[in-house]
Amino acid sequence: MNMNRKVAITGIGQSKHRGHRQDVNEPELVWESVSDALRDSCLDLKDIDCILHGNMELFEGVHQPDMWHTMGNGARMKEGMRITTGGTTGATLNCAAANLVASGLYDTVMAVGFEKQEEGQTTTGITAMADPLWGREIQTGAITGATGVLWVEELGERAEWAAAKMRVKAAKNALRNYKAHLRINITEKDVMDSRLLAWPLRLLHMCPESNGSCAIIYTNEEKAKKFPQKPVWIKDHVTCHKEETFFRGGPRFQELSQSYAARTLYERNGIKDPYKEIDVFEMYDPSSWWELDWACHFLRRPKAEVLEMVERGDFEIEGAWPINPSGGVVSTNPIGATALIRVAEAALQVRGDAGEHQVPKNVRTAMASGFGGTFWTVAALLVKEL
């Protein structure tokens, strides 16, 4: 992408993401990540020119939550806008903040994503995303085993084992991330014995409903050099939105959005082999089946090869191509913040500040993805040096 000005991430904040947060109301939850990002950046609210706010309104049922949340996100008497693109909301916040800084309209922008899912009905909210003329009667939120059906059809029990191994990997990583929501000790057998949601998708494969928020501060090159926190640069981002809710196979091939996003990102940035050229990947994995499947798309490799990688432990924190050292979305999922957390965690890895879940290598390039809407994908590349 042709950026007018270089854009750096210069502050990262997250709340502790939990299943129950009755101890705070929504603006208070938002403030946890905003104050954390300000602390991390050593900046003050007066240094921020514009504030972006995002979540999915149908989950909490609050229209224009940015109004109520002004006291939590620091937007009082500031410019700002609201962004809501479903599951990709956090990833779109990242794109929008980067675009606003790159354009020169603002020097420093803060993006804030949040969700307090205990206050509403998540699956009902997602189902209401489907078009009311046909799909709403049929869709079951984001709960689908369809990808798993294809894997099991092609590779049998070995695929079920691989999806379980991905889930256990996420759980082990989340135990090293004190902000993660589900921090549980589980085995592959626990995953495969857990309750069926939609065959072969089981309860432990699926992401939870979390309460949490995430805030990231972006600035231009000139300011990044003056600001105290070490910068992480946005190299590129790509958005693939499709109208096709309904395409689920048939004689006319359609490239899936995650494949399109990965291919475009690699082509534009001269990445020939992502396995060698990308050091860590924070993927939006709504379920372990999708994490397994999308590893194929983002690695540009067939299922059989990715299965071998799973079995070798390539995707573990200490592995050759770590995916979701944070524990990922199956461990933590405050939806409006979820895709922004991917960017935040990828940036922490580049900075070397991920603490106990830091991957043990020099991270020069990290990738973050978002997923949602009608099979939409947004992906971003972050680098240590531009």
Place this chain on the structure above:
Amino acid sequence: MNEEKQTTVELIDIPELVSIPHRFSTGPVMGRFLSTLRDEKKILANKCPKCGRTQLPPRIVCAECNIEVPDGNWVEVGPGGYVTIFDVVFIPTLNPLTGKMREVPYTTCSIILDGGDASLMHFLDETDPEKIKMFNRVEAVFRPDGERTGSVLDILHFHVIPGEVQEVSHAMGF
């Protein structure tokens, strides 16, 4: 002796139930599709004049080519077809259209109807995943005359024909 006073703050949840009646316009293309389903028990797709693909449900523009599909480009598809992918759902969730929990298990699916190449989302009458084969042949079961209202539920479900599998050259699912 000074004992430190422990103060606890009471946390209060305020319950609210939101029930909102909606009315959604179909527009002319979806309107024709739904009224034909209701009055003639026929499933109509519309064909893009550029790429030639059929759309289900039909739309006023081709979502891929972004050009208008002329009103005459209707193709009758089905009532037979084959399954490209399915979901046997075991977890009860709230149906936002009724406010009631859905009864489980139920099976959602995507099917390619004979005479078209676009997949349609609907329900299957089989809830045992072992009994649904990839590319299984299916047949639409319509709601009886006088009970159809011009909605997705004018088709009750697609009946899975045991053991009958469509021969196809394309890849599985998506």
